[in-house]
Amino acid sequence: MTGNEEVVVGTEGRTGRLILNRPEALNALSHGMVLRIEEALIAWRDDPAVETVVISGAGERGLCAGGDIRAIYEDARGGGTESADFWRDEYRLNALIARYPKPYVALMDGIVMGGGVGVSAHGTVRIVTERSRVAMPETGIGFVPDVGGTYLLALAPGELGTHLALTGTAVGAADAMLCGLADHFVPAERLDRLTTGLAQSSVHDALAAHVGQAPPGRLASQREWIDHCYAADTVEQIMDRLLASGVAAAQEAAATLAAKSPTALKVTLTAVRRARGLGPLERVLEQEYRVSCAALDSPDLVEGIRAQVIDKDRDPRWSPAALADVTGEDVARYFAPLGIDRELRLPAVTDSFQEVPW
Template identity: 45%
Template sequence: MEDAEHVRFERQGSAAIVRLDRPRALNSLTLPMVRAMKAALVRHATDASISCVVLTGEGERGLCAGGDVRIVHDLGRRGDPEATRFWREEFPLNALIARYPKPYVALMDGITMGGGVGLSAHGSLRIVTERTRLAMPETGIGYFPDVGATWLLPRAPGEAGTWMGLAGSEIGAADAIHAGLADLLVPSARLGELVAALAGLPPDAGQDRAVETAARFAVPVEGGVLARNAALVDRTFRFDSVAEILTALAAEADPFAAEALATIGRRSPTSLKLTLRLLRLGRDSAGLEECLDREFAAAVHLLTQHDFYEGVRAALIDKDRAPKWSPATLDAVSDAAVDAYFAGGGSLFPQGG
């Protein structure tokens, strides 16, 4: 395939390389990038000469910092119906990755956040490095973890996913593996060797051979911060209301709990309640696509509300890091207000697709 704007496509032996190429924006996703990736994956799926697809990011800072929410912010502010188009096409790409028929190898080197997690954590072989910084930080901009995170995070051990979704804090390689969002730790200096080895596989190698090949470059994983605090996380984040979680954190005489309490206290109250509802619904869902449909309905309603615009303003436009949430407290966010995020119907996916 020919290169597209901010995405490059390469062949190395039997491996098809998809390289996100927007390094000045930390490879943040735009709609043309999403479309180019989908077209490439569809074509590679039926190409008998391709053994695997490898996703990587240009530059040394990260794979992908997420979707370009500034564009969505600007379209939504103008009431442009195209504001929802990005999610309408991004979410099916996440589903395509999750059910991809060939090994899909994501090199999660450096910053891998938000939409970058959607492009990587649904893959069949997720590689992290010593430089990986992974997060779903959406509650900090008045949004919520999307791209199928409400399917992935509830399947992390214990309440690790609840902590990730509400706090939005960064984790490293060890905790990414602990949370089930990555598989192997490979030193960043050896990623080139790994790709070359994958490129040397026969076209019909399959998933097992790809894993065996990657495992040759993997190093042991030491326990991360999240794993070390698993018992605390499980007992404080097990509740089905944000208020109860905060009360439980406040009762802990522990620096990890104090940091989580302070971090969550700065997040959008509406986003916190919406995120927890989505995570609990995701825990009982039948599959990823059900969660993506639910996330899309919530995202559409969110564009009619205050906090997303305020969060993006504070983080990306004025950069004062001082959002004024409305409502400003958890108590002021009613259950009915959260219910409204689920009123939309329809599906992003064809019947049986």
């Protein structure tokens, strides 16, 4: 398949292929890309010729680095609503992927962050390689994990998801599988043969021929201090435990947190903990939509993107600048109802619908 479109859509044998095709932007998702993926998935849902969907990214650097945050920056600066419209359609796509009735195979090679996690980690079969770097790094730009990220991280063992959500740490193949963000390891050199196999045979048979053992990860050996420190009730208490642990990696995590938006950290901790009790993915996506819309009106989102992406001075001036200055009322504002006309409302389903026979 070839093409100049931002998403190359086509079929190969038994598979429907989606190739994110903005390699110069690390395949960052535009609104048009989200709508094109949704259109293809709906068309293939009842097409008997398409047995499996495979999503991958063009270029050598990764599947997808996330949403187009430069566009979000300009929209937020101008007080627009385009980002809210984008998120509405993006989160709707995330739910569609999670409930898709056919195997949805995501090739999570290279960088997979933010919105890239949203179009991959909700799929049926999630493939990582030795080059995979999977992360939800939103707190570093004054934002909060979205695209169902708080749902996925809330389900991770112990407090691993809290650690990843707050620090934005990128993990490799073994740790992505440990945290429930991926299912199988396939060496990068075998991906082309895997996609050929998927076009010719069942998912089970194609995987059996190519799945291997992932290189060792890091998080399993760090569970003791992660579970202890991140079980604290507040971000301030988490910081205190990290600093007092006597573990070098924990103290490095504390330094990482100290550079993040204080407001984003407190909202993220609340969002992940609330996600644990909200039920299915759809309810969490609805919460994330409220949080994202509130973030659009906050000074930290614009400032974070400016510092990290626009000016690249890596010196954001957060407001408030200290954790102690972020009040409970400040956090609660992110979870307040948007009003009946603005809420994201997704169909009520149960998690049992995630079971896809293949």
